[in-house]
Amino acid sequence: MALYRFTRRSLFAATLALVLPLGFIGPVHAKTAQSQWVTVWSTAQMTPGADSALSPADATDATLRQTIRVAKGGDMIRLRLSNAMGTDPLSLRNVHVARTTIAGASTIDPATDHPVTFGGLSDIVIPAGADYISDPISITVADQSVLAISFHMPAGLPQQQTGHPGSRTTSWLVHGDHVSDAELPEAKKFDHWFTIAGLDIENGSARAALVAFGDSITDGYGIKPNSDSRWPDFLGRRMKDKRVSVLNAGIGGNRLLLDGLGPNAQARFDRDVLSQSGVRYVIVLEGVNDLGMLTRDGPVTQAAHDDLVARLKAAYLQMITKAHSHGLKIYGGTITPFMGMDYYHPDALNEADRQAVNSWIRTSGAFDAVIDFDAALRDPAQPNRLSPVYDSGDHLHPSSAGYQAMAEAVDLKLFEN
Structure with missing residues (x-):
């Protein structure tokens, strides 16, 4: 009978042979305890x-x-x-x-x-x-x-x-x-x-990520190609002295409740926010397309308006719950004015819906903090409209100056490490 002597090293090798599949290439990068x-x-x-x-x-x-x-x-x-x-x-x-x-x-x-x-x-x-x-x-x-x-x-x-x-x-x-x-x-x-x-970086100049989660206003509708002048771009440059990267998860036409251009916001929240490496913060600016689409093809009852507002609040709460369960801080952005926008042709009832949602964002305490984009961009003389200084011309999307004003409205103290 043959006798076999196993050293710790040979026993470890034998164990690996049992558990690793054929063709295993081996690690290409040794992860250390400090890797991030x-x-x-x-x-x-x-x-x-x-x-x-x-x-x-x-x-x-x-x-x-x-x-x-x-x-x-x-x-x-x-x-x-x-x-x-x-x-x-x-x-x-x-x-x-x-x-x-x-x-x-x-x-x-x-x-x-x-x-x-x-x-x-x-x-x-x-x-x-x-x-x-x-x-x-x-x-x-x-x-x-x-x-x-x-x-x-x-x-x-x-x-x-x-x-x-x-x-x-x-x-x-x-x-x-x-x-x-x-x-x-x-x-x-x-x-x-x-x-x-x-794209992720290991142990670089960022220690956390912030996701700007929104619709075409976050996606940067109207900017010149290769200008990097979306509001998250401006915010990222403001954060040059902070170890926080700013990510853009905007989709033009996006809605909270229904699919539009791209999956609805609730359906994509896990992939576009929670799955990002090192994510610690999220700013949510969603809802204007839900408000506008409600009456785009014709008036609806007051009950339908009330129901939409209630469901938007519930959608925010779903994202807040998910963010908190993953240890994230989640900040609510107030919905900016869109009166005069030809595609949605909003009326006083749509504006009342916007005000109701914004009041809830500001006062409910559900978000960890509020970023008042509405206050930053509205016309003081006509608060239901964008300021002419910040209006791209379609009365919904900000100009480059408007996107910069949005970035300036974000309190950088919210991202202290």
Whole structure:
């Protein structure tokens, strides 16, 4: 009979052989007790409409390069890609990340070009409805710097695509695999994001994340592409001396109670807020589209108005409960004026609904604090309207000056670490 002598080392190796699957690659990054990942850029995922989706011909055997501005920097990042809305698997190959050299252009610094792997793989298939988080990538990123994310789509995108049409940021598409090209001069250009969902930094200049959760006012409707002049952008620059990254989870046309352009706010709260790494704070600015859509096609009864106000309050309470159960501070933003807006043509009853909701936000004590965007933007002479100084012209969306005023209305003491 053969005798076997097991040392601690050989016993450990034998145990690993039993529990690890064949083909296990091994850790690509040793996590220490001090490791802390914080999301420093993210965008809310939705299904692009017909006017913003990529055609099968465009998306097949093509390189897509997209740029993002990260709120805070560091030396180790990881990327999150999404097929959340897809009903079929998403195949990608040769994902790369690099620093850009010219704002608003496809040009990258080749010396900073890094391949991105996922469990050691450079070619990935993301299942329908899933997100993939990359292995850590060693690259130095400064606060407020711009990164380019490039990947090759060998077989196109799923029939139901995943992305963020309101990127207000230029992306580039060219056929073939050109992920490491210094520039893409012949590329097709458009202002939409696809598949990219988030970027985390480990032990960088952020210790916590703040999510700005809202509709088109948060998404930055009306700003010039590549100007980074949404109110969360202005707020992020105000936070330069704080170790908090500001994330934009706005979707144009979003509603609290019903799906519109993108999933309703309650349905996406877990993905767009709670799943962000290091999230500690959230500002909610939602509800104007619910108020406007109630009577867009015609008047409704007073009972319907009262019911809408009650259900909006209940929706806020659901998000507050979720945030508190995850240890987050949640701040309520008052709904800004929209009287005179042609699409919704609000009347006195809609304004009464807005006032009722805002009164509850201000006085109920349900939120941890209140950010009075209404007071910041309203016209003192006509409080049911945006101030002309802050009105983009459609009487709903703020101008660039209005977005800056919104950021100035946020008390930075709410984010003390």
